[in-house]
Amino acid sequence: MWKALLFLIMSYVIISAYLNPAPQQSLGEVSRIFYFHVPVAWVSVLAFLVSMLNAVRYLKTRDMFYDVKSSSAAQIGLLFAFLATVSGSIWASVSWGSYWNWDPRQVSIFILLLIYGAYFALRSAIMENEKKATLSAVYSILSFITVPFLIFVIPRVFQSLHPATSVVNENLKIQMSAKVSLVFFPALIGFTILFFWIWSLQVKIFSLALKKGG
Amino acid sequence: MPDKFSSWVTKILAVFKKEIKSEFRTRYALNSILMFSVVTLTVLSFTVGQFSLTNSVKSALLWVILFFSAMSGLAQVFIKEEERKTVSYLKLSASPNLIFLGKFFFNLILLLILEIITVPLFLILLEVRVQNWDLFLAVLFLGSLGLASATTIIAAIVSKTDLKGTLLTILSFPILLPLLFISIQGTKVAVMGAPFYSGLAEIKFLFSYIVVMLTASLLLFETVWME
Amino acid sequence: MLSLQLDNVSKWFGERQVFENINLKLENPTSLAIIGPNGCGKTTLLKIICGLIRPSRGKVRIKIDGQEVKPEVQRAFFSIVAPDVELYEELTALENLEFFTGLRNYNSSRTELNQKLEQVGLKDRGNEPLGSYSSGMKQRLKYAVALSVSPRVLILDEPSSNLDEEGIFLMEKIIEEQKKDRLVILATNDLKETQYARQIFKLGN
Secondary structure: OHHHHHHHHHHHHHHHHHHOOOOOOOOHHHHHHHHHHHHHHHHHHHHHHHHHHHHHHHHHHOOHHHHHHHHHHHHHHHHHHHHHHHHHHHHHHHHOOOOOOOOHHHHHHHHHHHHHHHHHHHHHOOOOHHHHHHHHHHHHHHHHHHHHHHHHHHHHHOOOOOOOOOOEOOOOOEOOOHHHHHHHHHHHHHHHHHHHHHHHHHHHHHHHHHHHHO | OHHHHHHHHHHHHHHHHHHHHHHHHHOHHHHHHHHHHHHHHHHHHHHOOOOOOOHHHHHHHHHHHHHHHHHHHOOHHHHHHHHOOOHHHHHHHOOHHHHHHHHHHHHHHHHHHHHHHHHHHHHHHOOOOOOOHHHHHHHHHHHHHHHHHHHHHHHHHHHOOOOOHHHHHHHHHHHHHHHHHHHHHHHHHHHOOOOHHHHHHHHHHHHHHHHHHHHHHHHHHHHHHOO | OEEEEEEEEEEEEOOEEEEEEEEEEEEOOEEEEEEOOOOOOHHHHHHHHHOOOOOOEEEEEEEEOOEEOOHHHHHHHEEEEOOOOOOOOOOEHHHHHHHHHHHOOOOOOHHHHHHHHHHOOOOOOOOOEHHHOOHHHHHHHHHHHHHOOOOOEEEEEOOOOOOOHHHHHHHHHHHHHHHHHOEEEEEEOOHHHHHHOOEEEEOOO
């Protein structure tokens, strides 16, 4: 039933993203990427949180089901982080002139990519399932607690050379016109639901594989 | 209660002393860590040393050397036990956190020994004139504490895998990044001679990083150790 | 009085199951020999008993006079001698002994430690680094280290591996002594060695 809802939301988002006037007139059509890029980046962070929470539950219960949940969330998170990086640099190339500028936000998403990469590198270096689950759960927690430090450090070290170009400034105050928010918030919700849907599918697939194998 | 505490301290010291003895006789970690940093320093001195570098760059280079030296030597403390199969007796003999602390202090001392040798060399070769020594040494010490604490727990994780060495760098880098940034910042500020209080933000940050890392390590170590 | 109990202990590594639903109850003084073909999991079971490996399912319980001992402190009751449990080669025999007894709250003097060495026939070799020991001597030292903490449960995996005739004789004496009022659990491929134990447990189908 909610799949129908998801379909409706996403169709609405995709269509109006193209039909409505572009969010930032100064940049023209490319600013429509905003409707895609920001929700995708948000989901990549959400996935990290979900992965860490399930890692904790795995360590408490030693039930492999939670490891499946944790690693699938991380997989999706990796994909979305990659998409966010790419869409972000496309946007950057148009609005700031170059694909990569070491802007604080770019640095943050890059580090998130590094963390996901490290997580999977760790998993691939271990053969036994239980060990793999335990050690990657520990790493998931360790890397998550570094996040507050990163949030504090990155803006101090990487000065954004450009004025706040996005429609949402650093304090997350909404500076969008009503028309834009009408598309943006549904997009945010739509992508979030999309994440949970893909995640539940992945978890089902891997759970079946797990049961079949062991 | 004080009895228990003093028995903990004795055991941590016992593990620490054993590591020192072992290391003194085999010199695996010390050699590799010293060799690495001296070679890197020489390379840097020959290649970029002749250009006039800003204080920011020099501060960054210092911490880059320290980071990679840590990567090359601080994992030995766990990898050696796994490879030589001495883990089992150790597991049976003492509570995991006491073992962790003994090895952590060993890694810290290893790092400090490295710094006693390389930092003066660095300052000379790259012509760095430190103006505020108090701040410089404080940042160096606290940064080293942070470096040792994060590296030790990750070394424990990595020692249980099949890949070990390379994996340590991949896993440590994101986690050490905030520490590196702030240490570089603090070092730069000290070199440029700012008064101590202007480095207070960095010092406070380093303190909280150390506390968080050590606490998390102590909470998670047993899980890793028992694998 | 000490009782050791295994409740439905099962272990698998990834997809490979080693054993399932092992149930055992032992009370001191007694001795148990675990036998079975190669690869049936004898070493794994021994390691689960002393807490070196976590069971996939089930529990290992220790009770002292009916009171259950907490899992975190269970390891204090065990000592193990096994082929893949090694001592520190860079240290001398005495240093190894001092280290492990110190960690386990058995602060013994040099004389007491030397006595332990004598008990395993290594009397004057205490100050040599283990690197210079033969494999038989290392095995004997493992016994010395295991006994130096007066364990309530002594776990032996392949008890006579690397031992010469004299070593075996010393080992037999040790087992007899331990059997008198404590627990001995051994695992072996050699059926002759089951004579050291009062009970036998067969692993593997």
